[in-house]
Amino acid sequence: xxGVTQSPTHLIKTRGQHVTLxxxxxxxxxxxxxxxxxxxxxxxxxxQYYEKEERGRGNFPDRFSARQFPNYSSELNVNALxxxxxxxxxxxxxLGGVYSPLHFGNGTRLTVT
Amino acid sequence: DAKTxxxxxxxxxEGRAAxxxxxxxxxxxxxxxxxxxxxxxxxxxxxxHGLKNNETNEMASLxxxxxxxxxxxxxxxxxxxxxxVYYCIVRVAGQGNAGNMLTFGGGTRLMVKP
Numbered sequence: 001x002x003g004v005t006q007s008p009t010h011l012i013k014t015r016g017q018h019v020t021l022x023x024x025x026x027x028x029x030x031x032x033x034x035x036x037x038x039x040x041x042x043x044x045x046x047x048q049y050y051e052k053e054e055r056g057r058g059n060f061p062d063r064f065s066a067r068q069f070p071n072y073s074s075e076l077n078v079n080a081l082x083x084x085x086x087x088x089x090x091x092x093x094x095l096g097g098v099y100s101p102l103h104f105g106n107g108t109r110l111t112v113t
Numbered sequence: 114d115a116k117t118x119x120x121x122x123x124x125x126x127e128g129r130a131a132x133x134x135x136x137x138x139x140x141x142x143x144x145x146x147x148x149x150x151x152x153x154x155x156x157x158x159x160x161x162h163g164l165k166n167n168e169t170n171e172m173a174s175l176x177x178x179x180x181x182x183x184x185x186x187x188x189x190x191x192x193x194x195x196x197x198v199y200y201c202i203v204r205v206a207g208q209g210n211a212g213n214m215l216t217f218g219g220g221t222r223l224m225v226k227p
Contacts, residue, residue: 004156033214042200042217043157056214090156099145099204102215104156 002026004093004105012111013081021076021108025093031055032074033102034066035090043090049074050096078110086112117201122222125195131188133221135201138182145204146177147215148186150197157200157217160186191225198222 005024013019025032031050035043048056049068063079072093078085088109092102118136125131137146145164149157161168161175163184168175174187188195200220 035215042220043215044217045214048214058214092156099162101147101159101162102157103159106154106156 004091004103006089006091006105006108008108009106010109010111012113014113015081015083017081018077018079019081019110021078021089021091021110023074023076023091023093023105025072025074025091026103029093029095029103030072031094031096031100032068032072033092033094034074034076035092035104036060037088037090037107039087046076081112083112086110117203117218119199119201119218119221121219122224124224124226125188125191127193127225127227128190131191131195131223131225133186133188133199133201133223134183135185136183137201137203140181140203146175146181146184147202147204148173148175149200149202149215149217150195151200151220152194152197160199162204191223193225193227196223196225 007022033048034046036046037043045058046060047066052068066076068074088107090104090107092104094100094102145162147162148160151157161170161173163175163177165177177184198220200217202215
């Protein structure tokens with residue numbers, strides 16, 4: 001079975017631009033979460049979606065938004081990019097139960113110049 | 114969420130058991146302990162989780178103390194491919210399907226040496 005797939009794998013953007021990152025969950029998984037990992041630190045929670053509804057949000061500004069589609073894939077959007085948004089963006093999927101393990105993709109490396 | 118404390122780094126000889134400790138003294142009765150690892154340039158990989166009983170799967174064993182204030186992840190025969198950052202996480206008991214927020218700390222950087 002295919003794991004969590006994310007696209008693109010690498011991306012370079014300029015300050016002030018907008019970016020869209022995409023994620024396809026494992027087949028059968030209805031929950032998708034997004035994490036940001038700055039170099040040298042552990043991943044930090046951004047959003048969780050389940051059945052197309054936002055179920056959790058981390059401490060990130062409104063420039064960050066996301067959505068989940070009927071096929072359970074997801075997009076993370078970041079507006080007005082800042083240099084500090086440079087990071088590895090990770091998507092994780094799970095069956096959706098409270099204690100279901102999360103399965104992560106290998107992320108999108110975003111560099112803002 | 115309960116806070117976890119892990120040593121920043123550990124070394125282990127190839128073929129020997131790697132024992133990675135984690136302290137979670139403020140854990141609540143309904144919170145599970147999860148372990149993930151992150152190999153360089155990859156996303157975190159789920160290893161194992163448990164509530165109060167010891168658990169074992171094909172990757173590792175998880176030993177949780179009786180008072181649940183600490184746990185140890187055991188890789189029985191470490192290989193060079195086990196070199197990674199290992200994260201011990203206490204999972205928040207969300208309501209419904211809102212329990213996917215994992216709080217990652219700094220983890221333990223395990224170096225397996227030949």
